[in-house]
Amino acid sequence: MAYTLEQLRGFVAVAEELHFGRAAARLRMTQPPLSRQIQKLESGVGVHLLDRDNRRVSLTPAGEAFLVEARRMLAIAESAPELAQRVSSGYYGLVRLAFTSASTFGILGRLLNELESRLPEVHIELFEMVTREQVAALAAGDLDLGLARPPFDPELFESRLLHREALLLAVRDDHWLAGLDRPLVAADLIREPLIFHSQQKARYFYDLIVSMVPVDQGNVVHAVSQVMTMLSLVSAGRGVAFVPASATRIGVPHVAYLEILTPIEEPVELHLLWPRQSRNPALPRVLAALEHLMP
Amino acid sequence: MAYTLEQLRGFVAVAEELHFGRAAARLRMTQPPLSRQIQKLESGVGVHLLDRDNRRVSLTPAGEAFLVEARRMLAIAESAPELAQRVSSGYYGLVRLAFTSASTFGILGRLLNELESRLPEVHIELFEMVTREQVAALAAGDLDLGLARPPFDPELFESRLLHREALLLAVRDDHWLAGLDRPLVAADLIREPLIFHSQQKARYFYDLIVSMVPVDQGNVVHAVSQVMTMLSLVSAGRGVAFVPASATRIGVPHVAYLEILTPIEEPVELHLLWPRQSRNPALPRVLAALEHLMP
DNA sequence: ATCGACTGATACCTTTTCGGTATGGCCTAC
DNA sequence: GTAGGCCATACCGAAAAGGTATCAGTCGAT
Numbered sequence: 001m002a003y004t005l006e007q008l009r010g011f012v013a014v015a016e017e018l019h020f021g022r023a024a025a026r027l028r029m030t031q032p033p034l035s036r037q038i039q040k041l042e043s044g045v046g047v048h049l050l051d052r053d054n055r056r057v058s059l060t061p062a063g064e065a066f067l068v069e070a071r072r073m074l075a076i077a078e079s080a081p082e083l084a085q086r087v088s089s090g091y092y093g094l095v096r097l098a099f100t101s102a103s104t105f106g107i108l109g110r111l112l113n114e115l116e117s118r119l120p121e122v123h124i125e126l127f128e129m130v131t132r133e134q135v136a137a138l139a140a141g142d143l144d145l146g147l148a149r150p151p152f153d154p155e156l157f158e159s160r161l162l163h164r165e166a167l168l169l170a171v172r173d174d175h176w177l178a179g180l181d182r183p184l185v186a187a188d189l190i191r192e193p194l195i196f197h198s199q200q201k202a203r204y205f206y207d208l209i210v211s212m213v214p215v216d217q218g219n220v221v222h223a224v225s226q227v228m229t230m231l232s233l234v235s236a237g238r239g240v241a242f243v244p245a246s247a248t249r250i251g252v253p254h255v256a257y258l259e260i261l262t263p264i265e266e267p268v269e270l271h272l273l274w275p276r277q278s279r280n281p282a283l284p285r286v287l288a289a290l291e292h293l294m295p
Numbered sequence: 296m297a298y299t300l301e302q303l304r305g306f307v308a309v310a311e312e313l314h315f316g317r318a319a320a321r322l323r324m325t326q327p328p329l330s331r332q333i334q335k336l337e338s339g340v341g342v343h344l345l346d347r348d349n350r351r352v353s354l355t356p357a358g359e360a361f362l363v364e365a366r367r368m369l370a371i372a373e374s375a376p377e378l379a380q381r382v383s384s385g386y387y388g389l390v391r392l393a394f395t396s397a398s399t400f401g402i403l404g405r406l407l408n409e410l411e412s413r414l415p416e417v418h419i420e421l422f423e424m425v426t427r428e429q430v431a432a433l434a435a436g437d438l439d440l441g442l443a444r445p446p447f448d449p450e451l452f453e454s455r456l457l458h459r460e461a462l463l464l465a466v467r468d469d470h471w472l473a474g475l476d477r478p479l480v481a482a483d484l485i486r487e488p489l490i491f492h493s494q495q496k497a498r499y500f501y502d503l504i505v506s507m508v509p510v511d512q513g514n515v516v517h518a519v520s521q522v523m524t525m526l527s528l529v530s531a532g533r534g535v536a537f538v539p540a541s542a543t544r545i546g547v548p549h550v551a552y553l554e555i556l557t558p559i560e561e562p563v564e565l566h567l568l569w570p571r572q573s574r575n576p577a578l579p580r581v582l583a584a585l586e587h588l589m590p
Numbered sequence: 591a592t593c594g595a596c597t598g599a600t601a602c603c604t605t606t607t608c609g610g611t612a613t614g615g616c617c618t619a620c
Numbered sequence: 621g622t623a624g625g626c627c628a629t630a631c632c633g634a635a636a637a638g639g640t641a642t643c644a645g646t647c648g649a650t
Contacts, residue, residue: 002376005299006637021597029638031598032601035598045375045380047376047383053645054597054646055596062576070375076368084341088355279356328610332608350617351626
């Protein structure tokens with residue numbers, strides 16, 4: 001190596017004091033080793049940085065130029081540990097957060113506002129993924145936190161219930177069911193064409209609805225995975241669809257949302273999900289900041 | 296000191312290889328001292344930068360952040376000596392150049408163009424100063440090079456004749472002298488009101504003209520120091536003035552320039568002037584670049 | 591001109607640090 | 621379970637750093 005940070009400190013001190021003795025005192029050392037430091041630095045850099053004619057010390061033009069660089073290096077050298085400590089404490093940081101498209105309409109905005117106001121130094125990187133993708137990315141370390149729906153493997157993941165909401169039936173506003181003045185029951189749907197969740201791509205909703213409402217799979221006319229798609233099809237009069245309550249926020253025209261009687265009042269769950277072995281120091285802070293959003 | 300550049304190199308190597316053995320090989324050393332370097336670095340920074348669980352090495356978030364800073368420091372550490380060497384060789388550099396206002400109209404532009412095309416890496420800082428101020432600033436080290444008029448102290452300064460030019464008489468274009476079809480002689484001016492150079496502020500021109508043209512000091516109506524001022528006064532019909540030939544470039548309206556017979560054909564000299572003890576490595580290169588501008 | 595004070599460089603010694611070799615502990619893979 | 625891979629530790633010799641004492645050159649006062 002050509003030179004050391006110690007030598008740079010010595011050089012900057014001498015350049016500022018223009019006096020080896022005073023510079024040495026400032027560095028809490030004696031003058032001879034400082035002289036040697038400067039000599040080694042000069043031989044390392046390959047250029048005379050200081051003119052010293054036994055009475056007066058001055059910077060050469062090369063020394064002036066090098067001084068600027070030396071100060072830059074020392075400034076970084078001083079600030080870098082503090083930066084690392086802040087990152088390590090979770091004060092600064094990056095959290096890669098995934099969400100399902102359905103949560104976009106509901107809690108995601110509130111969650112991000114909360115984080116921005118409570119942890120402005122923590123940067124949130126957003127990814128839209130279905131639950132299955134989130135689980136894989138979290139396990140692979142490509143993600144820090146997910147907004148996903150159960151079930152999860154408790155060996156690998158920790159989770160907290162973040163939000164629960166009712167299941168509603170979306171119908172066209174001129175549909176006869178929209179005229180009923182009472183919560184629906186399964187029997188009301190016995191002949192209705194159903195826009196249903198794909199068993200593969202939206203397993204959570206599929207399993208949930210099947211367990212909550214005894215529907216006739218023979219009525220299913222479309223199997224899709226996105227809530228938005230369902231609402232478009234409902235609006236087009238293709239059938240009726242089960243959607244989480246937060247879908248009402250989307251505001252698709254000519255769609256009405258009807259209550260359904262379910263064994264559990266708000267059966268649709270959204271969880272915060274993160275890998276147990278996460279080493280991201282910002283994650284605990286993020287979780288703490290989101291604590292009071294949870295029910 | 297908290298840590299050394301050597302440790303940073305070690306850390307960057309390990310961060311890039313994610314393997315102590317390979318990193319050590321890249322650094323041409325063995326693995327144990329590298330492990331110690333990293334340990335010392337971590338204790339100096341106060342934070343764990345690497346997670347190493349006996350099978351797999353990975354960066355902590357703090358390590359990621361610190362790696363960026365480490366790379367910045369090393370990049371500067373590598374480039375700084377080259378920069379200093381370029382400055383030292385005069386390849387890069389700053390030359391503080393002073394000029395008299397009169398030279399602005401003549402050679403200064405050519406000189407700067409020459410330098411810009413030949414030494415684009417040398418920055419020229421410009422100062423307008425009369426000769427006396429230039430001499431003081433050069434001696435004090437506040438200036439590297441002057442464009443000035445003799446005489447100079449050869450003990451302290453070195454100089455090269457850069458340019459010489461004729462002395463002309465500036466008159467209003469409706470002045471009767473403008474109608475003459477021959478060079479003027481002193482006798483022509485015997486009754487003309489003179490706008491003359493200040494003996495204090497423009498000593499060079501004062502002495503030069505007094506030695507070249509026997510003028511009657513009784514005819515002096517104004518004593519000023521700037522050529523521009525003289526031309527304004529001539530244009531206003533206040534009198535006639537001796538000016539260097541380059542003044543014709545200024546283009547003041549209603550001023551004509553007439554030849555004068557002088558013992559020396561082009562008596563007005565402009566010199567490059569620099570202190571003998573100058574340590575600016577760019578100065579010799581600048582002088583060399585200007586070599587062929589000289590007569 | 592001489593002397594003393596001051597400043598940076600050098601000589602020399604002691605302590606610290608650094609890199610190398612040998613080895614230990616732990617995990618993974620077969 | 622054993623072999624191989626990997627990082628950490630222990631220990632040693634060499635290099636380097638810092639300290640004290642001193643030298644050499646310069647400036648200012650007498």
